[in-house]
Every structure is written in C-alpha cells, then in structure tokens.
Amino acid sequence: MNIEGIPYRTIWPAEDGVAVEIIDQTRLPHEFVTLRLENLHDAAIAIKNMLVRGAPLIGATAAYGVALAMSDKTSDAALEEACATLAATRPTAINLGWALARMRALLLPLPPGNRPRDAWRAAAALCDEDVKINRAIGEHGLQLIRAMLEAKGEPVNILTHCNAGWLATVDWGTALAPIYAAFDAGIPVHVWVDETRPRNQGASLTAWELLQHGVPHTVIADNTGGHLMQHGMVDMVIVGTDRTTACGDVCNKIGTYLKALAARDNQIPFYVALPGPTIDWTLENGVRDIPIEQRDAQEVTQIRGRTAEGELATVTLTPHGSPAANYAFDVTPARLVTGLITERGVCLASREGLLGLYPERKR
Amino acid sequence: MNIEGIPYRTIWPAEDGVAVEIIDQTRLPHEFVTLRLENLHDAAIAIKNMLVRGAPLIGATAAYGVALAMSDKTSDAALEEACATLAATRPTAINLGWALARMRALLLPLPPGNRPRDAWRAAAALCDEDVKINRAIGEHGLQLIRAMLEAKGEPVNILTHCNAGWLATVDWGTALAPIYAAFDAGIPVHVWVDETRPRNQGASLTAWELLQHGVPHTVIADNTGGHLMQHGMVDMVIVGTDRTTACGDVCNKIGTYLKALAARDNQIPFYVALPGPTIDWTLENGVRDIPIEQRDAQEVTQIRGRTAEGELATVTLTPHGSPAANYAFDVTPARLVTGLITERGVCLASREGLLGLYPERKR
Numbered sequence A, B: 001m002n003i004e005g006i007p008y009r010t011i012w013p014a015e016d017g018v019a020v021e022i023i024d025q026t027r028l029p030h031e032f033v034t035l036r037l038e039n040l041h042d043a044a045i046a047i048k049n050m051l052v053r054g055a056p057l058i059g060a061t062a063a064y065g066v067a068l069a070m071s072d073k074t075s076d077a078a079l080e081e082a083c084a085t086l087a088a089t090r091p092t093a094i095n096l097g098w099a100l101a102r103m104r105a106l107l108l109p110l111p112p113g114n115r116p117r118d119a120w121r122a123a124a125a126l127c128d129e130d131v132k133i134n135r136a137i138g139e140h141g142l143q144l145i146r147a148m149l150e151a152k153g154e155p156v157n158i159l160t161h162c163n164a165g166w167l168a169t170v171d172w173g174t175a176l177a178p179i180y181a182a183f184d185a186g187i188p189v190h191v192w193v194d195e196t197r198p199r200n201q202g203a204s205l206t207a208w209e210l211l212q213h214g215v216p217h218t219v220i221a222d223n224t225g226g227h228l229m230q231h232g233m234v235d236m237v238i239v240g241t242d243r244t245t246a247c248g249d250v251c252n253k254i255g256t257y258l259k260a261l262a263a264r265d266n267q268i269p270f271y272v273a274l275p276g277p278t279i280d281w282t283l284e285n286g287v288r289d290i291p292i293e294q295r296d297a298q299e300v301t302q303i304r305g306r307t308a309e310g311e312l313a314t315v316t317l318t319p320h321g322s323p324a325a326n327y328a329f330d331v332t333p334a335r336l337v338t339g340l341i342t343e344r345g346v347c348l349a350s351r352e353g354l355l356g357l358y359p360e361r362k363r
Helices: A040-048 A055-072 A076-087 A094-107 A112-152 A177-184 A201-213 A225-230 A256-265 A351-357 B040-048 B055-072 B076-087 B094-107 B112-152 B177-184 B201-213 B225-230 B256-265 B351-357
Strands: A011-013 A020-023 A034-037 A156-160 A189-194 A217-220 A236-239 A243-245 A250-253 A270-273 A302-306 A312-316 A329-332 A339-342 A345-347 B011-013 B020-023 B034-037 B156-160 B189-194 B217-220 B236-239 B243-245 B250-253 B270-273 B302-306 B312-316 B329-332 B339-342 B345-347
Touching: A011 A055, A011 A112, A020 A055, A034 A040, A034 A055, A040 A055, A040 A076, A055 A076, A055 A094, A055 A112, A076 A094, A094 A112, A112 A156, A112 A177, A112 A236, A112 A270, A112 A339, A112 A345, A156 A177, A156 A225, A177 A189, A177 A201, A189 A201, A189 A225, A201 A217, A225 A256, A225 B256, A225 B329, A236 A250, A236 A256, A250 A256, A256 A270, A256 A329, A256 B225, A256 B256, A302 B302, A302 B312, A312 B302, A312 B312, A329 B225, A339 A351, A345 A351, B011 B055, B011 B112, B020 B055, B034 B040, B034 B055, B040 B055, B040 B076, B055 B076, B055 B094, B055 B112, B076 B094, B094 B112, B112 B156, B112 B177, B112 B236, B112 B270, B112 B339, B112 B345, B156 B177, B156 B225, B177 B189, B177 B201, B189 B201, B189 B225, B201 B217, B225 B256, B236 B250, B236 B256, B250 B256, B256 B270, B256 B329, B339 B351, B345 B351
Parallel strands: A156 A189, A156 A236, A189 A217, A236 A270, A270 A339, B156 B189, B156 B236, B189 B217, B236 B270, B270 B339
Antiparallel strands: A011 A020, A020 A034, A243 A250, A250 A329, A302 A312, A339 A345, B011 B020, B020 B034, B243 B250, B250 B329, B302 B312, B339 B345
16 A cells, blocks of 8 residues: 555565565554564564564564575574574464464475575565455455445445554555555545554554545544444444454454444444454354453553654553553454455355355365 | 542532632542632633533532622622623533522522622532432432342442543532442442543543542443453443433433443443433434534544653644544433433433433423
C-alpha cells in the first residue's frame, strides 16, 4: 500500500542485497522510520520488541532472519541456532513457528553452500505468498462492498476493530484488504476505526495506514460502534481474526464480540477476513476451548502518545493502587458472524461453510 | 463516602460559614485537592470548568452559587444575575436549570434581607434531598445484590460503566449507591470498572472513589466486559443514566448499549439506577427521540494522565490528519434492561413499571 504516494511492503530486501528493511512500527503513527536488519540478532530483536507485529509479518521477518543468519554462517549448527533464537522471540505466535519449520525443512537437506541463496529465495517466496493470499481476500471482499454500494447507492460505511491491515501482513492486510481493493477500484468507502484499547492499534496503525493510502476514515472510541449502528451509520463490519475454529467461532482482539452483538441487533452484516492457515481445524467451541491471553495490566493503566512538544511519552490513567485486568482477545460465536472472507471465497461461519471452501479437510 | 477513612460529601459549607468547599475533580485521580468557593464567580467557574461534574452535583453547586451571591448582594437584580450567570455555565445540564428555578422561586418573593439565610438553608436542603434519594436507591439496589449473594454463595461481581458514583452526586451516587450499601453491610462485592473512553471517568473517578472507600475493584478496557460475561465473571451490571424515557429506554454514557447487549446474550441482569427526576415523561422511543451530544474530537485523539515525574500531561494518540468523532451518549432500549432501581423501589423498564412507582404520572 502507499505511504505518501509511494508503494511499500512492510518488509523488503535492501537494495544492496545484504540486509532486510522494515518499518519501525513502534514509532507509528507519530514517526515513519525504516530500519535495516543486518543479521540474525537484528531480526530477533525486531520481532521481540514488536518493531514488526501481526502474525503474517512476524513469520516473514523470521524467514528473513534465517536468511540473514545463513549469509553469515551456513552450517547445520548455525541453522539450528537461528531457528531456536527466532522461535524464542514471541513464543505464542503461530506463524513464527510455521515459517521457521518451513525454512528449516527446506534448508537442512541442502549442501551448506547453497543455503544462503535458497534461504533468501524462500523468504521472498513466503512474502509473495502472503501478498497473494491477502489480495485474494481483498478481491472476494470487494464483491461484498460493491454489492452494498449497489444496494445502497451511497458511500459504504465500514467499521473495523484493531489492525488487520497491511502493517500486520506483508501487504494488503486481511480485514482491510477488501477496503483497499474497493478504494482502488473507485468504490466510495468510509471506515469507522475503533481505537482498540488498550493497545490502540486502531487509533495508531489502522488510522495511519488508511490515512497514508488516502482512504476516508474516522477514529472513534470503542464504545461508539453500537450507537452508530443504531442510527444507520454503519453498513457492514469487517474484522480480522487470530484463530477461527472448525465451526466458525472467531477469536480476535478483545471487544470484537461486542461489535458483533451490536451488528446482529441492528441487522448489519458482520464479516471476518482470514487466511485459510489461521483456521484451527482441531477446535470446535471457541468460547469454551480457546485460551485467552492475559497481558500486563500496565497496558490498561498507562498509555503512550505524542506530547505537544512532539516527544513520545507514557502517562498513567488510573489511581495509584487500583488494579487492572488485561484480557487481550475474545471469541465471537459463529452465530453472530454473517460470513468468513477467505482467499478461496466467502462462506458461512459453520463447519459446512468452511468445508465447502476447504474440502481437503473433510475426513 | 470515605476518603482515607474520613467521610466526605462532594460539596459542603466551610466551617467559617462564608464559603463552600468542593473537591477539584479535574485533578482526580492523581491529586486530591479541596477548594473554597468564595463567591458567585468561583461557583460559576467550578461548574464551567468541570471542577464539579455530574448532574446532581452541578445542581447543588448552582444552589450554593446563588447562596454565595446573596451573601454579597440581596437585590432582585443580584438574584436574577446570579441565576443567569450560573445557567450559562453548562447549558445542557438539566439539574442546573431545575436547581436555579427552585432557588429563584423560593427567594424572589422574600424580603431581600431574608434572602442570604434562606438561600443557604435551601442549598443545604437540596443537598440533603439528593443524599436521601441516593441512599434510598442504595437500599433498594442492596436487596438485589444480597439476593445474588444468596443465590450464588460467593462474592458478587458487578460491572459498571462511567462514573455514577458519589463524586457525581452529593453523596452515595446512583449506580454505585447499591454497591456502597452492600459493601457497608458486609456483603462481599467486587466491581469491574469500565475505563469509559473517551473521557475515562471510570478509570479516573469510579476507580478512585471505590479505592478510597475500600471497595475491591478492577479497572478494565471498555472492550473487556463481553468476554468477562461469556466466562461467568460478571453477576450483574449496574449503570446510571442521564435521561430515561417514559417507556424505560435509557440514555447513558456512550458504550452502555454494548454492555446491555452482552448482558442479554449471557443472561446476566442489567440494572439502571436513577433518581425519579431524571425520567423524561414526555419521551417514549429513546433511540429515535433523544438527541445525542457530539463533543470535541480532541477527547478521542488526546488523553491526559500522570507522567513518571508525577506531572499531568496531555498526549495525542492518533496520526496527525486522521479525523475523529465523539458521540457522548447512547440509548439502551428498555427491552435490554432487567430493572430500574429508583428511590421508590425497583421496577421493570416499561411504562407500566414506571407508573407503578410514580402513579401520580398517570393521566
């Protein structure tokens, strides 16, 4: 997507061919800074300190981390060490383990001398695959937005929660891919951006990337969506997901469930955009079976922003002595989901719907 | 309620009898500072700059503002000027106009020489009435909490939104009155405190007053309540309201509707505590007929807190150039409300329910 009119991905090989470049996402939305990752250590730090975030982008960065390691030392031991180092950066990120397993399986059988070249190629291929999946999600979701425009005859208002945009992937994003596809196709869209407390990924990342690409949008407090829906100001909701069960229950950023309830109460379609690999075919009942990560309470009691002087500062919001709790995700039951937008098409949020698109999963 | 073990109201006559004292609520939860209001101007500034806030407390401060004015000049012109000055501070606050009309109607017929004494008495009486109403709300709500304890046999978890506590009234509060009554009666309670973006009245005021009175509580992001309800961690919801229609629709801080939806989806009782005077008998359909105030977008894009150095600072959360919208209230339809807790008892959120408690309103 574009930044000040120039197309970017979130990760790309440097022109000199010996490093990888990324956007330092910890400084968004206040500063746009790109950084060079020169070696394994740089890549590990970038993931660990969340300079890059979002499951697909973490996987891509890990793959390039292996490539950087291979450019330095090509032995089996070096490969194993690279994979172990990168795996330890964010233990719960599913794509991280998947990308590392793939790199290791590809490289270990090769003669060490071939490993650098093939590692770089494999990392690039992994990125291209992510882009391809997300473009396909965008194309399928675009049809839903186009149909809404045709039914309504006015600009389409779409509400989204958290950041499932291109910054979380290599390009396009998941929930935002249909919005970018619609915007690029000339369909008038406007996005209601939930700020998404406590980490404010909506106010910082989603707003920033929509702003950069030129997509009309408005930031709102997370409390606002229900009121907007009651008054006909939202035509559809599109969110991402970290994990979808085989029955279509959707685990996503905390607060997603509340928006799904409001959408249902106001007969507004609620869509979830997801790449097929995030479907967990082993789970059925998401509310019962998906463990919900509890994060540091400081994410609730404190917040970071830009002072009038332009510096980044962290301030405390709560009284000294009041405890806080920080549940990071919730589960939206399939019954509240109008449809799942995947790279293979749109389906009902049900076992039958998902198996229709992924028939190879039938036993 | 207590602050560090000492009982306080939010407004009280100074010991020397020539001024009124308040808590500067703009400095909560970071600093506890009381201020003297010496004259009409001080009272007007206290309301205008939100040193005091909450409809009942605004009314009480306006009444004392008239008393302060009468201590200075007792003429008809002085009375009219005091009422006009105070009325202009927060044009939309219903209790403000009500308190001023009451003071004016009482004082205007009196000989000017009697006005100071009677104005101070009337202001004190108005405060005592507010406390009496809120205590009665507390006693009625206490029965609901006690019943929940008896049914459950474990500490009762209550979720609340925004600040409908004693800081918004003269004492006790509305939504928090049942909680204080239960706590003081030895019933084990724990309160989930929605931080209540964008103005964070939950994280700053509700958390602070519960902390000071010693009531166990946990601050959460507004996104969290649905997840807690799905997992049996909320036994009941109690919120306040700014305006209730004759049919029981409830206008309250933005986001209340989302919690009501989640409570209904999880079969959790959702109660609204209100003093009878906040019922608007002229309105029926709240979603259709109650105008929703839009406030400055800066309340969404910026936030204020305490720096590590202990200073108060405002930081910007959104990218420069991203617009924001700030709807201050929403309406929860009566169908989602389990019961209304009033000073006269608890009733269904319906015309029949309300008329059962306020039969004088039958035509």
